Amino acid sequence: MEQSRLDERIAALEDLNAIATLKWRYLRACDRKDVEAVRSCFAPDAVIDYEGFPLFTDPESFVETFRQLGCRPNIIDMHHGQNPVIELTAPGAARGGFDCYFFQIDTDTRRQVQLAVSYDDEFVRAAGVWRISRSVSRRRSMLVQEIGEDTLVRIAVAARSDQPGPPPAARA
Numbered sequence: 001m002e003q004s005r006l007d008e009r010i011a012a013l014e015d016l017n018a019i020a021t022l023k024w025r026y027l028r029a030c031d032r033k034d035v036e037a038v039r040s041c042f043a044p045d046a047v048i049d050y051e052g053f054p055l056f057t058d059p060e061s062f063v064e065t066f067r068q069l070g071c072r073p074n075i076i077d078m079h080h081g082q083n084p085v086i087e088l089t090a091p092g093a094a095r096g097g098f099d100c101y102f103f104q105i106d107t108d109t110r111r112q113v114q115l116a117v118s119y120d121d122e123f124v125r126a127a128g129v130w131r132i133s134r135s136v137s138r139r140r141s142m143l144v145q146e147i148g149e150d151t152l153v154r155i156a157v158a159a160r161s162d163q164p165g166p167p168p169a170a171r172a
Contacts, residue, residue, distance in 0.1 A: 012088055018130045019094055019123050020084050026132065027079035027100065033071040039063045043124050043131040050137040055171045074108040092125040110147040116140040136170040
């Protein structure tokens with residue numbers, strides 16, 4: 001095999017690994033309430049389109065919402081990423097699909113939320129570092145349980161999503 005072709009293949013494998021690692025680093029930072037690590041995963045002009053939230057056209061507004069809603073001592077989050085499908089689309093550009101099992105415990109409200117989520121993301125490499133440039137998240141299923149004073153668990157919501165019909169398309 002020609003050395004230049006081998007070098008290209010190795011570089012592509014390194015890029016695919018770096019992108020997957022970036023996504024896992026993002027999910028891990030969310031679980032650990034590490035605001036700066038979350039911010040560092042996004043390109044400065046990133047668009048974040050998560051079902052159930054407003055459209056964020058910059059990472060700063062997303063990070064502030066994350067700080068307000070998720071970075072509280074009563075909120076315990078667990079993101080389990082899986083099934084990555086990543087494609088390099090151009091030099092320094094890629095897209096990827098990921099599935100995520102999300103589980104949250106709110107110790108104040110005694111609620112548990114379980115979601116199956118799909119991510120469709122776009123990535124850019126700048127100065128040799130991969131960042132998320134667009135992240136679209138849609139719920140596939142949702143289970144919300146409430147723990148009563150009697151310690152019995154009651155299902156509050158069991159659905160595909162809180163949106164009727166198919167998941168909404170990505171927003172601009």
